[in-house]
Amino acid sequence: MDGSRIREALAQMKERGSGEGAGYAVYGCYPEYRDCYALHVFFDNIHETKKPVDDLLEQWGRIVHEGQIPTSEQPHLRKIHAPWRYFFKPDPGLMSWSPSPEDDIITYLVMRINTDRNGALVISSGKNMGVFKASGWPEEVADFYRIEEYQGYLWLGHNRYPTNTPGWWGGAHPFSLLGWSVVHNGEITSYGTNQRYIESYGYHCTMYTDTEVVAYLFDLLVRKHGLSEELAVRALAPPFWDEIDRKKEKERELDTAIRLTYGPALMNGPFAIVVARPDMMLGFTDRIKLRPLVAGENGARLYISSEEAAIRRMDPEVGEVSMPRAGSPVIGRVVA
């Protein structure tokens, strides 16, 4: 799929944005560099802020290829950053004590660059994928990045009505770390708890917004703790105790253990979230569904959206569109 249809779908939901933030994540867009981590970076300017990032990357591995992300000037979109991309191979020998040295080096570098705040911000860091985002309406941002020119097998898109950090490109969705990307509608009222929990595992929340914590929580629960995506969602939006108490013993034990162990990861407040990874996409809402979420299928294709209209715009042939229950995930797996 190229990016034209998701652009259309987002344009359909203009009501949900304010023209101050939109973005896309696309998986499968860099097949020629599929073995490299694609680092998308916002530089404040190339001549001053890029050098330290180059130096840091070279200390930890090899830059296989780099260049400006191609853009087309848009009349209403103020270009405040220079979007750049590196295709990077970390040297696993430099973190040989870790079971996943390459991922850990990338996580370290992203956290390091983003906390340093020296005019550089890494916005995505996965393999064969990338995030394209800016402050503007979804169509403008799509045209700015020439999103129609990218081909991918999995797309995320987001239209933002910012309240916290309007106009800041880093605040637009999707948020991404390694292969994870997240788009989110809502406000996480448990952010203070979630953030402190995740930071005690070495993550740093640097984007001034609650969404990035979701990406880090998934990384911790799924990649580091080895939970399945279903169980990760069960930790983040668990069933109520009343419901757990009524379950059969084995399931009750599991749910109780999840709530006790991952209580600080529980996300509260209204949200609909879609999380993607190279091999899957999942959507879920908060435990009482204070934000809408619908899902539709057409053959092997899965759509998840805040609105049915967007799905139908993308695929008029879509089959039944369903509304998942609060807290239950809709999961689509990539079949090769």
Added chain:
Amino acid sequence: MSSIGATPPRYRVTVDRELCMLCERCVENCPYGVFRSQDGRLLIDSRRCTACHRCIAMCPRDAIDLRERPVDYRSHPVWTREVREDIYNQAKTGKIILAGMGNAADFPVIFDRMVLDACQVTNPSIDPLREPMELRTYVGKKPSRLEIRRDESGEVELLTRLTPNLQLETPIMIAHMSYGAISRNAQLSLARAAKEVGTYMGTGEGGLHQAIYPYQDRMIVQVASGRFGVDINYLERGAAIEIKIGQGAKPGLGGHLPGEKVDEDVSSTRMIPVGSDAISPSPHHDIYSIEDLKQLVRSLKEATEWKKPVFVKIAAVHNSAAIAAGIARSSADAVVIDGFRGGTGAAPKVFRDHVGIPIEAAIASVDAKLRQQGIRNEVSLIASGGIRESADVAKAIALGADAVYIGTAALVALGCRVCGNCYRGLCPWGIATQREDLVNRLDPEEGSRQAANLLHAWTLELSELMGAAGINSIESLRGNRDRLRGYLLDEGILKVLDVKTVGE
């Protein structure tokens, strides 16, 4: 007689003779002997008054008036009345001054300088009358991660075994107040309330009286430095065991129950002779280091076959954070931190008012230290000492506590007027006394209803506060300091609390 003479009376009690009908209820009710009836006249000795309000509460005509400090000293900003009187007192006696209740010095209450958050527009508040609101709290050790296996059929199997936790239906527990310090009826009232509400209460270092056995599954039995009342029967009956190292009202000290309070019943429950002073030493004589504590934690667990959570209680002192982190590594399931406002039956006044730190700062620093070390969620943090209302509970939890203990507040629900004379054993409300006629003034039926009402009411208020903040589960309030703001707190304390100022 000393050359100092009498100090001005603390209170003046007067009776409106027109209203008074000479029923003598005040005479009967005042155990301190303020009132006396002679030849059809009511005589009043104001000097004996403690402002316990028993006479006022019982007077059918509202005829009694009570004034504090009817005669005062020449005012002076440094040489306060209290300072002067303490000196007179010590010049006369040469002794340590005893005091009751918690810290009464004029320190600002940090809780009162913090405000809570509520949702507006960008996220909806949640109505607890319409939506589920979860306050259930598990106190005890938690795994840091789960080991899960999927068998051939795809069935998920949990390999991690959970260790025993206490399941609380509200994050409010009733603090340790021993039988001896408080009466059997007071303990009975509180134990019934704890059971009804689905929470727990502490035995204090006074053993477990038989009358409490029906509520033993709601009791946390205490092992303190005197080891009073401790045997295997006691340990096995409790729902959990708490090692008391120190308490907020007198950090660094043990305890002292005067022999006058040790009657037949107290003696058998504490396992000490009738009439003997029960003195708990300042340190545990088998704990001189953190590794000794670990041994005690593990011996208690071993003795109870690892079926009971073991808590360790310390007073909030300067270095509590590091101490708590050490405790967290000792196999203990929960750390209890008691702030300097924690109440007591009797403490040296100089300790009560000058030693230790406020609970708010202690919670914040302990929670932060445990997080830094990556072990916060593995151990529970219970806060106590100066929790006066549901807002304090919400703020304590938002700062990082899992649950709180309330002591004084629970006694106030039984009628206590905070007169601070607990150590005299004459409590007119039947709470801090063992005198049969006084104990009988407290009906456990009514007492338990009042204490349960208080816990219910606070729980309801807590639900409303959470709902307004868009939170429907207590774990999302825990450590959520983003939902607090400091109001006129200085930069240093805001940093310790990790709380922003209002407007930020």
